Amino acid sequence: MGLCVLPQFLRSLLSSVALLGILAAGCQAPTTPPEPDARDRSRLAEQAIREKLVLWQRRLNLQDWIISVVMSHPTDLRQRTLGNIHWDANKKTALIRVLDASDYQMPFQPTMRDMEFTVVHELIHLELASLPRSEASRSEEEYAINRLATALLQLDGKN
Numbered sequence: 688m689g690l691c692v693l694p695q696f697l698r699s700l701l702s703s704v705a706l707l708g709i710l711a712a713g714c715q716a717p718t719t720p721p722e723p724d725a726r727d728r729s730r731l732a733e734q735a736i737r738e739k740l741v742l743w744q745r746r747l748n749l750q751d752w753i754i755s756v757v758m759s760h761p762t763d764l765r766q767r768t769l770g771n772i773h774w775d776a777n778k779k780t781a782l783i784r785v786l787d788a789s790d791y792q793m794p795f796q797p798t799m800r801d802m803e804f805t806v807v808h809e810l811i812h813l814e815l816a817s818l819p820r821s822e823a824s825r826s827e828e829e830y831a832i833n834r835l836a837t838a839l840l841q842l843d844g845k846n
Contacts, residue, residue: 722795731795732788732802733758739803740783740810746839747810753780754813756806758787770805772812783809800840808836 723731740756752774764771764784774781785805791798811832820828 725789728795728798729758729787729789732799735799736785736802736806739806743803743807743810747814749810749813751779752813753778754783754810755781756783756785759784760787760790769801770809772809774813774816776816781813785809804836804840807839808832811835 722728736756736758740754744750744752744754759770764786770783770785772781772783783806785802788795788798788802791801793801815828815832
């Protein structure tokens with residue numbers, strides 16, 4: 688009786704080991720995409736951000752605006768900011784400046800998420816352009832816009 692049980696037990700054990708081997712071969716941990724070099728980083732980021740601009744312009748129903756995005760260095764932006772927007776409501780044109788990917792001190796994927804956040808943030812400013820603004824309410828407006836941008840990106844599953 689002991690001899691009959693042992694081969695069945697071994698067959699089961701070997702089958703389990705073989706199955707684990709097959710599963711292990713097919714299951715790999717997700718890999719992080721390789722970091723682009725500095726030259727490619729800016730080019731890839733600019734292309735991706737232009738695509739994100741079109742996406743978010745459509746989502747926020749701003750297709751009647753002509754909006755362009757320019758990669759900028761810290762010297763082109765207000766201190767402690769990552770972007771800005773200037774618009775002409777009569778012409779329905781706007782220019783968004785976003786900190787260039789080469790000026791970020793973090794890996795590429797988090798940089799891209801941050802740059803997309805900046806684009807969404809600036810587009811919300813444009814959406815609210817018709818509301819009265821004052822220097823006194825600027826801090827509260829920035830806080831609210833940051834919260835809205837975060838919520839929109841969370842709905843999109845990005846952050």
